[in-house]
Amino acid sequence: MVANERGQLLLIGGVAIAIVVFSTILFAHSLAVTDGITTTGSADTIERSADREASVERDLGRLAAETRGDDLDEFEARYENALQNYTETHNRVVGGSGGAYLNATLNESASLGNETSQISPGEIDDPDGGPKPKEWVVAKNVTRIAVFNFTFTKGHDSGKPFNITVTGSNGNWWALEVSLNGTGSPKNKTVTIRDSAPGSDIPVCTSPNSGPDSQDLMVNLITGTCNQGSGFKTFSDVTKPPYTINVSKGQKADGTYRFAAIGTFPSTSYDSGDTEPYPVIPAVDTTYDTPSASYNRTVLVEVDDG
């Protein structure tokens, strides 16, 4: 009887030891195989950086629109100054809280766009000063226009008037003419708009050609406005980019003009120095210093006019 009880005790003890050993092995193993298998990828960090950049780029676009405004002169210098102020504000607000620092400067050479202009009033002259008739291709393959202003101080002959034509990729065209009309003296210089639709001639603004009542006709071809008349249908309403822009009979009107766009300014119309860069789409060098990464990139800023 004593021997049987001892045997049961050994049996139960052995099983208990086996269970303990077995459990210990499992536990130790689970510790070994699960130790540190968690990963912390950088995808979220990259996402946050991309979001931060998108926010900054939206700001830069809005900043460019506000800086450009209606004052087209010295845009580069004013935008550079605005970028400096923006950088300081950004770093004070965002850098102080999130440790993300930004430096943004205008990169004029990487910006897209060129400008041609006639600053001194006189016969509308072609850029390279060729002989009359003053007819030239202003630009081809124009995808975006930032500035397209004419100021007409005087009109001349009405037989074959000054004409600027914008032809779109869809084959439609749009034209602006400056002619003289009226019976009295002085006659009136009149801006007329027409397009490829038959019977579309519409006088949009007029003023005496000379005398004390004479006013310069200042026309913005992008917005379709004239200071001596009402708004008018502009080229973007009837044509589609890319545009080809031609001037004919430049000598039939006096005034000034300024045109800035992204496109081809053909060498047949321009000599070296006749055009100069204008940041229709400004390029901004941005440098980001964040806790996770430091890098720089050149951003083409979509000017947000909305």
Add this chain to the structure above:
Amino acid sequence: MSLDRLLSDSRGVSPAVTQALTIGITSLLVTGLLIGGSQMVDSQRERVTEEALENVGDGIARDLVRLDAFNTESLNSTVSFRATYPERIADQSYNVEVSPDTSRTRVYVNASGLNRYAVVRFENETNVCPSVVSSGPLAVSYNATADCMEVTRG
């Protein structure tokens, strides 16, 4: 000696024999448990290793896909994003190999000590430079000089 007498005879049956039999049975039980347990542990180790390797491969692929979408074309400088990956999986180190392919980039995570590996493929636009790194903290980088993405030691 008749059979009845043999069966009823209890002489020679000592407590020592009883104990030997008990110890033997107990040993058999313990051995069975250990063998069964070790097999279970091995299968668990393999499963966990494979899952962990896939986890690492997925993480690196995800990081590279995000970096690919980070508009690398306009970057003027090299940029790196660090990530924490385990030094060891199932107590074994491993290697990460990223290699471009004609169709899709391949991330190959290999734990040679365990004879286990995981392969993850993904499509990308930015070029990928072939790179091999050992386990531990890693970084996905855009190398502006070589114009490619790569995986480096973090």
